[in-house]
Amino acid sequence: MDLENQKRVKDFADQYGPENIVVMLGAAESEASGLAAETVTAGDPTFAGPLTNVQLGLKVYHICEPEIKAEVNADVYDEQVGMMEMVMDIDSICEEMNNIRSEYCKY
Amino acid sequence: MNSVIKGAGYILAFTPDMVMQNGTTQTTEKIVNPDSEYLKKVPEHLRSYEEVLAYMPNQTYIGNMTPDELATYEQPWYDKKAPVCDRYGKYGEIMPQDEFLMLMQICDVFDLCHLEKSFVAAVKPKAEAHPLYTEDMIAKIKDGVELSEIEHFVNDEHAEPLYHEGKLVGYVKRAHDVDTNLSAHVIHENLVSKASCVLSLLHLIKATGINKDEVDYVIDCAEEACGDMNQRGGGNFAKAAAEVVGLTSASGSDVRAFCAAPTHAMIEAAALVKSGTYKNVVVCAGGCTAKLGMNGKDHVKKDMPILEDMIGGFAVLVSENDGVSPEIASDMCGRHTVGTGSSPQAVITSLVATPLDNHGLKIPDIDKYSPEMQNPDITKPAGAGDVPLANYKMIAALAVKRGELQKADIANFATEHGLVGWAPTQGHIPSGVPAVGPLCDMIKEGKINNAMIIGKGSLFLGRMTNLFDGVSFIIQKNSGKAEESSVSEEQIKSLIAKAMKDFASTLIADAE
Numbered sequence: 285m286d287l288e289n290q291k292r293v294k295d296f297a298d299q300y301g302p303e304n305i306v307v308m309l310g311a312a313e314s315e316a317s318g319l320a321a322e323t324v325t326a327g328d329p330t331f332a333g334p335l336t337n338v339q340l341g342l343k344v345y346h347i348c349e350p351e352i353k354a355e356v357n358a359d360v361y362d363e364q365v366g367m368m369e370m371v372m373d374i375d376s377i378c379e380e381m382n383n384i385r386s387e388y389c390k391y
Numbered sequence: 392m393n394s395v396i397k398g399a400g401y402i403l404a405f406t407p408d409m410v411m412q413n414g415t416t417q418t419t420e421k422i423v424n425p426d427s428e429y430l431k432k433v434p435e436h437l438r439s440y441e442e443v444l445a446y447m448p449n450q451t452y453i454g455n456m457t458p459d460e461l462a463t464y465e466q467p468w469y470d471k472k473a474p475v476c477d478r479y480g481k482y483g484e485i486m487p488q489d490e491f492l493m494l495m496q497i498c499d500v501f502d503l504c505h506l507e508k509s510f511v512a513a514v515k516p517k518a519e520a521h522p523l524y525t526e527d528m529i530a531k532i533k534d535g536v537e538l539s540e541i542e543h544f545v546n547d548e549h550a551e552p553l554y555h556e557g558k559l560v561g562y563v564k565r566a567h568d569v570d571t572n573l574s575a576h577v578i579h580e581n582l583v584s585k586a587s588c589v590l591s592l593l594h595l596i597k598a599t600g601i602n603k604d605e606v607d608y609v610i611d612c613a614e615e616a617c618g619d620m621n622q623r624g625g626g627n628f629a630k631a632a633a634e635v636v637g638l639t640s641a642s643g644s645d646v647r648a649f650c651a652a653p654t655h656a657m658i659e660a661a662a663l664v665k666s667g668t669y670k671n672v673v674v675c676a677g678g679c680t681a682k683l684g685m686n687g688k689d690h691v692k693k694d695m696p697i698l699e700d701m702i703g704g705f706a707v708l709v710s711e712n713d714g715v716s717p718e719i720a721s722d723m724c725g726r727h728t729v730g731t732g733s734s735p736q737a738v739i740t741s742l743v744a745t746p747l748d749n750h751g752l753k754i755p756d757i758d759k760y761s762p763e764m765q766n767p768d769i770t771k772p773a774g775a776g777d778v779p780l781a782n783y784k785m786i787a788a789l790a791v792k793r794g795e796l797q798k799a800d801i802a803n804f805a806t807e808h809g810l811v812g813w814a815p816t817q818g819h820i821p822s823g824v825p826a827v828g829p830l831c832d833m834i835k836e837g838k839i840n841n842a843m844i845i846g847k848g849s850l851f852l853g854r855m856t857n858l859f860d861g862v863s864f865i866i867q868k869n870s871g872k873a874e875e876s877s878v879s880e881e882q883i884k885s886l887i888a889k890a891m892k893d894f895a896s897t898l899i900a901d902a903e
Contacts, residue, residue: 315774370788
């Protein structure tokens with residue numbers, strides 16, 4: 285995850301409390317989604333950014349996960365994500381996100 | 392009449408020592424984790440010059456393999472040897488590091504870059520033997536300096552060290568004591584960009600055979616900025632590079648738009664020529680030291696060579712319609728506007744579908760698309776996937792949503808309408824333009840009729856806007872000069888004569 289984004293996530297967690305933050309991802313690949321999810325839960329796996337050794341354990345979801353899709357107006361979802369739904373390997377993204385959440389999520 | 396693409400030059404410079412010295416992944420690591428295992432392992436994962444010559448994506452970049460040939464080899468490619476391992480190809484060359492350092496010195500006009508005596512003695516004959524260097528360029532090679540002078544400037548004067556095969560062989564000194572915009576780091580970065588741009592220009596001139604005096608304008612579209620504390624991005628890389636090459640009749644300027652800049656610049660060049668402002672416009676860019684070894688950590692973790700060891704460059708000549716060369720359809724450009732939005736769907740619609748809609752065309756009517764052509768060998772191990780393939784899937788999915796393609800055909804779309812990626816991950820370098828040369832060749836060979844070049848840019852990196860950016864244009868088979876509805880000089884003379892005759896008859900009639 286971009287170093288500046290790590291800083292922003294960390295700042296928001298400090299400002300609002302980590303229990304009040306949900307991080308929403310939109311990466312097209314499960315591996316990239318997993319890396320970002322790991323960064324905001326277990327810490328920066330590349331040991332380069334502000335979240336190095338910082339285990340925020342935030343709630344983190346991908347936009348294509350059913351829990352999130354159910355929260356969004358169907359027309360808006362189709363307009364914004366419909367095309368990408370055909371492109372993304374949704375099963376593998378959901379599996380990756382569930383794995384990261386069950387292992388590292390604190391909330 | 393539409394302007395045409397007369398040819399392209401593509402070059403790579405092999406710079407393994409700069410991976411450690413100048414790539415931001417490594418320089419950041421040196422600050423954050425100076426004793427890290429990664430930094431210790433980097434040297435073991437750097438390739439030799441012979442290995443980068445044998446690397447198929449590199450041979451594709453300089454034109455010794457076609458993208459279609461590359462696609463016949465199963466990925467990954469780094470463990471396979473190219474059928475051709477030449478330094479020179481039809482578009483350009485893969486320059487070794489020692490010669491590139493000397494080219495940087497040749498391109499330095501402010502006495503900021505110096506090389507060590509024995510290094511100069513060893514490399515100068517190679518520079519003199521370069522088939523494209525001019526006499527003026529060779530005359531700029533300075534005598535070498537003592538190693539003690541280099542050590543002094545590096546240790547005491549904030550100079551940027553130049554290494555070759557792990558040995559200190561030169562330095563780039565700061566151009567100002569206080570101004571960070573003229574620090575040794577920035578001057579080094581800019582000299583690399585300028586030198587790789589110069590090499591691209593030399594190869595473009597060779598590839599197109601254009602007389603240097605006929606180039607009217609040069610547009611540089613790299614991602615670096617040159618200027619001082621009072622105008623940090625003042626410019627002008629374009630004229631600086633044109634000067635070294637000897638384009639004495641050319642003016643120029645820089646276009647900046649992150650990775651989308653090359654496509655913006657191509658559209659502008661096409662318009663400048665079509666409008667008659669200039670006859671021959673060159674779009675060019677050098678490469679970027681910061682991105683060397685950008686994904687190095689993942690490559691090392693997966694026990695691969697560090698594949699981002701190449702500086703890239705390119706140059707394209709846009710000229711008046713010659714009736715033969717592929718045309719740029721200037722009235723069919725796509726653009727991501729301020730109001731477009733940033734969802735992938737909105738982006739692809741604005742760049743791909745909207746310009747086609749305006750001309751009654753459908754997505755499958757374009758034979759080939761060239762979006763972000765990053766080499767998947769580099770990006771896949773880093774978790775970023777196959778970037779061109781992801782783009783083709785998005786274009787295909789949009790075509791399905793628009794009822795122009797069956798859902799079952801999404802998988803085939805990439806093979807039929809796409810190319811595999813082969814360009815180094817140098818930001819603007821892989822963005823649409825690497826395919827301009829190969830696609831123009833395919834059009835001239837009659838293999839395809841048209842192609843769309845798509846440039847996309849991440850503007851948020853500059854922290855001035857969260858907007859996305861992108862533009863696109865279409866290259867098509869030349870429709871031939873004769874089809875254009877123009878009026879010849881003879882026709883004009885005859886029309887004037889007829890009008891005067893009619894007027895005279897009226898006067899005579901009135902007099903009568």
